[in-house]
Structures are given as structure tokens and as C-alpha cells.
Amino acid sequence: MQPMSLLIVTGILFVGSHLLLSHPLRAPLADRMGERAFQIVYSVVAVATLILVVQAWRGMPPEPPLWVVDDPLWALASLIVLFASILFMGSLIGNPALPAPGAAFAAQAAPRGVFAITRHPMMWAFALWAFAHALAMPTPAQIVLSAIIAVLALVGSAGQDAKKARLMGDAWRHWAARTSFIPFARQVSGITPWGDAIPRGHALAGGLVLWLVATWAHGALGTMAAGIWRWIGG
Template sequence: MQPMSLLITTCALFVGSHLLLSHPLRAGLAGRLGERGFMIVYSIVAIATFVLIVQAWRGMPPEPPLWAVDDPLWILASLLVLVASILFMGSLIGNPAMPAPNAAAAAQAAPRGVFAITRHPMMWGFTLWALAHALVMPTPGQIVLSATIAFLALVGSAGQDAKKARLMGDSWRHWAARTSFVPFARQVAGTTPWGDALPRGHALFGGIVLWLAATWAHGALGFMVAGIWRWVG
């Protein structure tokens, strides 16, 4: 199999197995195996298919970039990763989409910070991270990998909406009615004040720290120098 075909195949396996186990197959398998047994199977499949992607990625030959990458594009990508980091850190506290015992209670709170931006801040963070990588490493292989991550994040979020509505009922539907799937859709529509979307402290400062650490590690581990480290030091 050609390297690109292998990469596409492994990405399809990763996405397909994740979506199947997360939604149509979950109830049946969890009923037979128990929740703990299901999570073990889910984790094994996820890790195995991810390892296949890594191996396929490592086997890709050098590819010429599809467009020139200059400083303005690096600045845009760096800002996208910063926003992604803020969304990710903000999603870790008070998120009704997380499998936590207090999810229903969290859904009763007024959406503020990253949740006023989108009810799926973690998944949009992954999407922006993938987009940033495609912008500054515009090879066919990287675009396939970035598209895989973004597709899984956004389609998984849509599936999560349906699953949470079944599990949480009116609590989730009430939360969904006061939030948006697409970032800033409610602000643009004029139904939510822009001030509500200002990130809270843990999201803003945690996101900045994560961004600085991750972009520093990018260069320190031998990959391309990223973030502000391209221009300082």
C-alpha cells in the first residue's frame, strides 16, 4: 500500500472506530461488558488505531509544501493555537459535556466564558489546533491528519449533543438552547452579550501557560520552532 493510502486508511479506522464505539455500539457493548469493561475495550481500540496512524505518519516520504509559509502565516497559526489552548483549559471546569456526576448541575449555570463562545470548547480547541498545523505545514500528509482531527472533533461534538440529550434530557436541552455549537454564533446573532464570552481566569491564564509550554516543547523536542519562540531567544 502506498504511504498516503496507508495514512488515509489508518485515519479512517481511527475515526470510524471512535464514532462507532462512542455512539451506535456503546449501549450494547456496555450492557454486555459493563461500563468498566467497555472503557477498557474502547481505550485499547483507540490506542491501537492511534498507534497505526503514528506509524503511517512516520512512513510518509518528504513532501513539498503546497504554499509558502511566511511570518504572517506563523503569527496567525500561533494565535489560533493560543485561542485553542484557552478554549481547552476553560473546558476543564464546569463543563456539562464532560462525563461527570455534576453535569446536570453544571448545565443549570449561566453560560459564561468559553461556554458563552461554544458549548464544545474542547472540541473546537482541537479543531483550531489542527487548522494551525495545516497552515504552517501545508503538505498533503499533514492536511489529511489535520482534517482527520478536525472531522472527529466536530462530528463527535454533534454526536455528543444527541447522546447528552438522551442521557440528561431537559437539562442538556436547556443548556443547548442557551449556547451555540458554532463559536460566537449567539454573539453575532445578538442573543448573547459579547462580554459574556470573556474567558475566566483559569481559562485565560491556564491557556497562556499551556500555549507557552507546548510551543516551547515543540522546538525543544526537535520539531519546528513554534509560537513566540520563533522570534525570541
């Protein structure tokens, strides 16, 4: 099998198995196997298919970039990753989409910060991270890998809407009615004030730290310098 074909096939296995086990197959398998056994199977399948994707990506031959990546494009990609980092850190506190006992209680709060931007800030963080990497490293292999991550994040979050509505009932439906799937959709439409979408302190501070550390790690691990380190490092 050609390297690109292998990457695509392993990507389909990774995304497909994750979505199937997260949604249509989860309830029947968990009922039959028990929740603990199901979680073990789910984790094994997720890790195994992810390893296949990583190995396929590493096995790709060198490829020329599809477009020139200059400083303005690097700056844009870096800002997208910074925004994604803020979304991610903000999603860790008070997120009704997370499988936490207090999810229904969190859904009663007024959407503020990253939750006023989108009700799936964590998933959009992954999708934006993938998009930024495709911008800054525009090889066919990287674009396919980024597409795999983005599809899993966004299709998975759409499936999460349906699952949460089933599990949480009116609590989730009320939350969904006051939030948007697409980032800033409610602000653009004039439904929600832009001020509500200002990320809170833990999201801003945590996102900045995450962004600085993650972009620094690019150079520290021997890959290309990223973020502000691309210019600071000279």
C-alpha cells in the same frame, strides 16, 4: 499500499472506530460486556488505531509545502493555537459535556466565558489546533492528519449533543438552547452579549501557560520552533 493511502485508511479506522464505540455501539456493548470491560476494549481500540495513524504519518516521505509559510501566517497560526489553548483550559471546569456526576448541575449555570463562545470548547480546541498546524505545515500528510483530528472532534461533538440529550434530558436541552455549537454564533446573531464570551481567569492564565509550554516543546523536541519562540529563539 502507498503511504498516503495507508494514512487515509488508518485515519478512517481511527475516526470510525472512535465514533462507533462512542455512540451507536456503546450502549449495547456496555450492556452485554459490562461498563468496565467496555472501557478496556474502548481504550485498547482507541490507542491501537491512534498508533496506526501515527506510524502511517511518520512513514510519509518528505513532501514540499503546498504554499509559502511566512511570518504573518506563522503569527496567525500561533494566535489560533493560543485561542484553542484558552478554550481547552476553560473547558476543564464546569463543563456539562464532560462525563462528570455534576454535569446536570453545571448545565443550570448561565453560559459564561468559553461556554458562551461554544458549548463544546474542548472539541473546538482540538479542531482549531489541527487547522493551525495545517496552516503552518501545509504538506499533504499534515493536512490529512489535521483533517482526521478535526473531523473526529467536530463530528464527535455533534454526536455528543445527541447522547447528552438522551442521558441528561431537559437539563442538556436547556443548556443547548442557551449555547451555540459554532463559536461566537450567538454573539454574531446578537442573541448573547460579547462581554459574556470573555474567557475567565483560569482559562486565560491556563491557556497562556499551555500555549507557551506546548510551543516551546516544539523546539525542545527537535522540531521547528513555534509560537513566540520562533522569533525569540532568533
